[in-house]
Structure formats: structure tokens, C-alpha cells
Amino acid sequence: MSIEQIGKPYNRFIAQFILRGLVVGLFLASVGGVGSVNLVAQAPDEYRVKAAFILNFARFVEWPSDSFSEGGVLVVGIIGDNPFGGSLDQLNGTTINGRRIAIRRFKFGDYLRGCQILFVSSSERNRLGKILDSVKGGSVLTIGELAQFNQTGGVIKFVIQDYKVRFEISPGAAGQARLRISSKLMALSKGGR
Amino acid sequence: MITGVHAQEPVKDLTGASLEDLMNIEITSVSKKEEKLFQATAAVYVITQEEIVRSGLNSIPDLLRLVPGLDVARIDGTKWAVSSRGFNNRFANKLLVLIDGRSVYTPETAGVYWEAQDVLLEDVERIEVIRGPGGTLWGANAVNGVINIITKHTRETQGGLVTAGAGSEERGFGSVRYGGKLSDQANYRVYGKYFSRRGLINAAGVNANDGQQAFRSGGRVDWDPTERDSVTLQGELFQSNLRETGTNISPATPLAPFTNKEGFFSGGHVLGRWTRTLSKDSEIELQAYYDRTNRDVFDLHQIIHTFDLDFHNHFKMGQRHDFIWGLGYRVISDWTNTTSSNAVQYNPKEETIQLWSVFAQDEFTLVKDKLRLTLGTKLEHDDYSALEVQPTVRLLWTPSNQQTIWGAVSRAVKTPSRRDRSIRVNAAAVPTAGGLVGIISPGGNANTRSEELLAFELGYRVQPARRVTLDIATFYNSYDRLQTSEPGVPFLEIDPLPAHLVIPRHFANLMRGETYGLEASANWNATHFWRLTGSYSFLRMHLHRYAESRDLAAEKPEGQNPRHQFQVHSLLALPRNFQLDASLYQVSSRPADLIPRHTRLDARLGWQPRDNLEFSFALQNLADNEHPEFSGIGVRTSQPERAAYGKLTWRF
Numbered sequence: 001m002s003i004e005q006i007g008k009p010y011n012r013f014i015a016q017f018i019l020r021g022l023v024v025g026l027f028l029a030s031v032g033g034v035g036s037v038n039l040v041a042q043a044p045d046e047y048r049v050k051a052a053f054i055l056n057f058a059r060f061v062e063w064p065s066d067s068f069s070e071g072g073v074l075v076v077g078i079i080g081d082n083p084f085g086g087s088l089d090q091l092n093g094t095t096i097n098g099r100r101i102a103i104r105r106f107k108f109g110d111y112l113r114g115c116q117i118l119f120v121s122s123s124e125r126n127r128l129g130k131i132l133d134s135v136k137g138g139s140v141l142t143i144g145e146l147a148q149f150n151q152t153g154g155v156i157k158f159v160i161q162d163y164k165v166r167f168e169i170s171p172g173a174a175g176q177a178r179l180r181i182s183s184k185l186m187a188l189s190k191g192g193r
Numbered sequence: 194m195i196t197g198v199h200a201q202e203p204v205k206d207l208t209g210a211s212l213e214d215l216m217n218i219e220i221t222s223v224s225k226k227e228e229k230l231f232q233a234t235a236a237v238y239v240i241t242q243e244e245i246v247r248s249g250l251n252s253i254p255d256l257l258r259l260v261p262g263l264d265v266a267r268i269d270g271t272k273w274a275v276s277s278r279g280f281n282n283r284f285a286n287k288l289l290v291l292i293d294g295r296s297v298y299t300p301e302t303a304g305v306y307w308e309a310q311d312v313l314l315e316d317v318e319r320i321e322v323i324r325g326p327g328g329t330l331w332g333a334n335a336v337n338g339v340i341n342i343i344t345k346h347t348r349e350t351q352g353g354l355v356t357a358g359a360g361s362e363e364r365g366f367g368s369v370r371y372g373g374k375l376s377d378q379a380n381y382r383v384y385g386k387y388f389s390r391r392g393l394i395n396a397a398g399v400n401a402n403d404g405q406q407a408f409r410s411g412g413r414v415d416w417d418p419t420e421r422d423s424v425t426l427q428g429e430l431f432q433s434n435l436r437e438t439g440t441n442i443s444p445a446t447p448l449a450p451f452t453n454k455e456g457f458f459s460g461g462h463v464l465g466r467w468t469r470t471l472s473k474d475s476e477i478e479l480q481a482y483y484d485r486t487n488r489d490v491f492d493l494h495q496i497i498h499t500f501d502l503d504f505h506n507h508f509k510m511g512q513r514h515d516f517i518w519g520l521g522y523r524v525i526s527d528w529t530n531t532t533s534s535n536a537v538q539y540n541p542k543e544e545t546i547q548l549w550s551v552f553a554q555d556e557f558t559l560v561k562d563k564l565r566l567t568l569g570t571k572l573e574h575d576d577y578s579a580l581e582v583q584p585t586v587r588l589l590w591t592p593s594n595q596q597t598i599w600g601a602v603s604r605a606v607k608t609p610s611r612r613d614r615s616i617r618v619n620a621a622a623v624p625t626a627g628g629l630v631g632i633i634s635p636g637g638n639a640n641t642r643s644e645e646l647l648a649f650e651l652g653y654r655v656q657p658a659r660r661v662t663l664d665i666a667t668f669y670n671s672y673d674r675l676q677t678s679e680p681g682v683p684f685l686e687i688d689p690l691p692a693h694l695v696i697p698r699h700f701a702n703l704m705r706g707e708t709y710g711l712e713a714s715a716n717w718n719a720t721h722f723w724r725l726t727g728s729y730s731f732l733r734m735h736l737h738r739y740a741e742s743r744d745l746a747a748e749k750p751e752g753q754n755p756r757h758q759f760q761v762h763s764l765l766a767l768p769r770n771f772q773l774d775a776s777l778y779q780v781s782s783r784p785a786d787l788i789p790r791h792t793r794l795d796a797r798l799g800w801q802p803r804d805n806l807e808f809s810f811a812l813q814n815l816a817d818n819e820h821p822e823f824s825g826i827g828v829r830t831s832q833p834e835r836a837a838y839g840k841l842t843w844r845f
Contacts, residue, residue: 164216184212185212
């Protein structure tokens, strides 16, 4: 068998493969393409889901009663670039455990210890340590997404696993901030079982 | 056609959802980074850290097998031929290869000594591969592709890592890395890596004794002295011993047989990079590195020093313009042990050359989120070629979030390397009529010109369903002034003795050619525990010697590159933290070298009993007992055979 002959059945196989691939591809592109509008619309974007998680964290975490000011309002702060679009702002005014949620924006250097929850945006990568240090001594549930968030002293870190939002809790950081995290939240966290 | 997407439209209010519900919601699967790739105006493929681990592959060139359309072939135990869109051989010279911004193709031949390139694979963030010309931003040699190996920021490599493994071909390998903090703003890592690779087997089925051992050690510091500045410093030293089988023809030993000899590589580099953010929309970067490579193998001993300085400025102008421009300077100084009795000689034996370049590119948004035009050019000058202009025009159309259509027309050049100008190889000895030994000696030509490419590319990416992406790239490349090797007038030479007749050949630029093809890849996240990826690529090469060319072998590369390549990978996560992964690669024949089509099948089982501990077991080349992948020049090729290894990865 010559080399040329070795190549031939393979070529035919490949030609058929391409042809089928193109047919399937075109079908997907035309029919599936239209369908995907729905698919994508049904798939909420990451930060809508994360905003809803933050609301749930508020539900399953207990703050020391002396930590509230502003007439018992639960302040959810965000520092740095806002990745949520309007999703977090939608929570403004929602009531959780009898407390009204207020969304506040902060920039580096602002007083942050008045927050009950503080979302530290990934834009603050270079200042993460300073930001987390500045809320020490207060009772702030810090939430972030940077890889080293919990190692740096953050309380809850979002991670994405198999296209789903998961979270890791640092019990040490929670304890330092005098936060009581419900066993249910602990159980659902990564590595919490 | 799809008219628009209503991704922002709230389908369901999530604020009332329970934690359990939220945990089951799948979010849009295209991340920001993927989105950026999805909207790239070039044929880009990224090998992720996950793919590196799960492929079970152990070397940089082998990992490049994962890239759709890239041609990767093992020549012997220590040599690879890697190319994109044709023209593959051991010194395939139309690729630009960078590791953390440092160019690693050798200025000697413009090819890559893959056996000398390695990194701690666990610390690689990604390997970005652009097929097609990248000459505008990246500079010379980025004719048919750019390979960019990027290691992780030291922030991401905190803590310890130990890997160790052994197997039939991979006799033993191991690495150690430790990362820590110098201050709140500065992180570091130090590492060492060792491997010992057994040789392959020769055509007779016997161990070819062409294995390799290598040790490298290095470190990196990333420091953010202010909120606007980041500084990176990194360096590495390596050394490697290898064995190879070759022949050294000289007039005194015209019948020199193939012998197995030891070779030696060593070298190191230091690199510094400073990035300053001038404003939200503007940054500057300055990078400098020095690299030294010492290569002492059977046919040549050489030492090459490279110093390189790069500056670029990236800024946005208004809402529509994303501008980048830069300057580059490089000086290369080499030394070879050339004597008249060596089979490979350089004349002059030492040389220093300088290279300057300037580039500018504007990404111009014509219609917001829909249509983007990129215009750019690079001007380059070195001591041996005239001013080279390498412009590109690229257009990107994103009719919807799920579809991208892009096209590009670019010019790129492959400037003459040291080899093209001043090498001489005593390639073969023949008896001549007068009874003298005749030495056939192909060699360089001081008047060698740049090879030129005009490339037309068209690509389409689509996400037909949330879990599926398809990427198709097509190209038509028109080359001119391709290198040929023309016969010269024989002459008598008496140094070295005995007197002999030299039958010279000289490089010339007497060929044009076209290549065309397509690369299609698909990724299907079938379920959250099973991912399937695959690709198919097609390539045709047509080369045409000019009428005055007398190089009868010039068109041979037409038949040295596989016409079809096909691969499929299955990544399966099993219960109890087991992973079962398999890869199938098929490469069609290289008829000009009598290399038949081959199939490669790899499998890997991984088990992570704890978050910081992993055991894996890999089987390679399961499909057949042995197969040749390439036919080299000047070396005796050998063949990969079935292999297995086990590996432990521990993080602390």
C-alpha cells in the first residue's frame, strides 16, 4: 500500500465529516441561533445571581446588635467598580429580618466600618489588604471574588464552579468580626460539609 | 439572522430565591475573558491550566498539539517540529514564540529549540496561540503564528507546590515551588524543576538512546510600589544534557557514520517589566530582558546573548478609539566554535546585530458593540534587511452576543536569520570524477531577502447554545520570495586537508506559493461534569519555483505537511473527585517524507482525595506500539511508543 493510498479513505472520511459538520453547524446556527436568544435570556447573568446571594447572606448572618447605626438599617456597601449593573441597587429598600437594606457606594479612603456588608470589587486588587484592614474591629461581612480574598482576611469569597456560583466562608474572619453565621450557610459553603 | 438579544430582560425575580435554588442556577457560561476571545479579530486559541493538567502532556511542544490546526511532530527524543499553516520542519521559522514576553526562537535559524524551552507547567496561566500573521504588534517572525506562554502572577502562586512522578518514557520528574509575600504590595515565588526523559525507539524497534535530562530553577517578584505602578522581575537558569544520533561529515571523514553523542544546553535570563497606569484610559509599559543560551551539540557549539528593550503605550481616545503604539530595540551577539572541519560552520564565526522597530495600531469602533475596525502597522529595520512594513486591516462584526464574524488582510515578513546569511553545512560527501571527495555544502547568502506574506483571513464564531461554541477560521496565504537552495559552481578547497571539491548551494528567494485551509474547533459542555472539545483542520500548500530556480527539492514542503488533522478530547469528572480524560489525535500522511497517517490516543485518570492533593496516572500513544511522526534533516528520527506515568501533586 502506498502512502497516497493510505491517505485516500481518510480523505473521504474527512470530507464526509466536514459535510456533516457543516450541515449540523448551519442548522444550529440558523435554528439554534434563534433559540439561543431564549437560552441566554433564561440564563441570568452572574451578578444578578450574586446579588441574590448577598441578600441571602444577610438572611443567614447575625450581626451583634451594637453594630447597627442609621436607625437599624442594614448597609450593603460596594467599594470599587460596580460589576452588578443595577442588580444590587434593586435590593435597595428590601427588608430582611426586619431590617431595611440600604445600598451605598464607597471609594478607597472612605469610612467603611458603618457597613454591615461590604462587597470589595475586583478592581481593588492592589488595595485589598488595606481595605480589609480598615474594617477590622468592626462587624463587617466582607464579600469578594479575588482569588486571595479569604487568605487576605475576607469573610466570604464567591467562586464559580461548573457555571454555578459557589462561596467559601472563612470562619476565622467571621469570628473576628463577631458575625454569627448560620449552620445552614456554613453547610452550603464550599468545603462546609 | 438574529436581530438582538435581550439578556438584560429580567425573566424571573431572583430576590425571592432560596440559597439552594441559587446554587442550582447556571450562569452565562462565557466569562469576560472568554468573551474577549470570542470577539478577537484573529484565529486565537487558548490552552488553559485545566487543559494542561487534563491533557496529561508533559512538555511545551507536546501541549501545542491541543491547538486546532497547529502541526506538532516529534522528530526524535529531544526534537520537535512545530508549525502553523504549513512549512513545518525542525527549524520551522515562521513562528514567534514568547515566554512571559521573552522571545525564545533562536536568532540563529529563527526556529525554536523546543528541547531547551520549559516552564513549571502548574504555574502557567495560559498558552495563547494566534494562527496567522501577528506581525503588526508582535514583530518579525510572526508570519504564520504567535505562541505566547504566560505564567501566573505571583499573587496566584502563594504557598508550596510539590510534584513528583515517574514512568516508562518519563523516567522521573519533579518540581518544587514556594510562593510568599515580601510585603502587602509584593509577592514572590521560587521554583525548581527536573526531568529525565528516556529516548524513543528507532525504526528497528531498538532504544534510540536519545533521551534528555534537564534542571531549571528560577524566581519571580511582583511588586506594586504605588497604586499606579506594577513591577515584575523574573529570572531563570537552566541546564540540560541530551543524547542524539547524527553525523558529522568532513573532507577527512567523508563516510562518517551516524553516531550517538552527548549534547549540552545551558542558559538563563533576567527580565524586568514596569507598568504605570497614567489614567483610567491610559497605561505605559517598559520591559527589558537579557537572555543567554549556550548550545553545545554534535554539530555546533554556540553562545547567543540577546538584550531586548520594549516600550508601549496603550490609551483610549474618546469613546471610539483604542490606540496602542510602541518601540522596540534588540541586540543579538553570538559566538560559534566554527572551524573548517566542522560540519556546521558560520562565517563570520561571531556576529552582533541590532534591530529596531516601531508599531502603532488603532482599534476603531464604527458601530458600538457591533462593528470594529483595526488598522495598524509595524516598521522594522535590522542590520541585514531593509525597512520592512507590516500593516494589517481587521474588521470585526458582532451581529449578536452569540456570533462573531471577522476578517483580516495582513502583510508579514520573515527577515533573514543568521543561518540564511552565513551558514555552511557539509551535508553529504560524494565521489567525483577526478577522484576527489566532493562535499555538498548548502549555505547562506549575504544577499538573502525577506520572505513575504500577504494573508487573507476570514473567521466565524458562534455560540448556538449556551453550552456550545464553534470557532471556524479560514485563510488564504500568498507568499513570495520564499527561500530556495540553488546550486553553485563547484570549487577546489584545501582547508581542511585533504583537498576536496566543494559542491555549493546557496539560499536564494526564488519561489512563490499559496497555502489555504481552515481550522474548526468546537467546545461542548455537555453536562457540568463532562466536557467535549474537538477540532478539525485542513491545509493545502502550492509552491511554484521561479523559472530561473534550479532547486529541484524546493517544492517538497507541499508534501511534508499533513493535509488533515482531527482531534477530540473528553474531560469527565467522576464522583469521589475522580477525573477520567481521553484525547484522540489523528494526523494525515506526509507523503513527501513517506510518513504515514498516525493516530495518537492518550488517557488520564486523576484523583483528588483532598483539595491540596492529586494523584494522576496517564497512558500515552495507546493507539499503536510505535509510529514515526516526522522525517528530520541531519538527524536520525526515532518514534514515540506506548508510555505510562504516574504523578503526585501536593499543595501546601
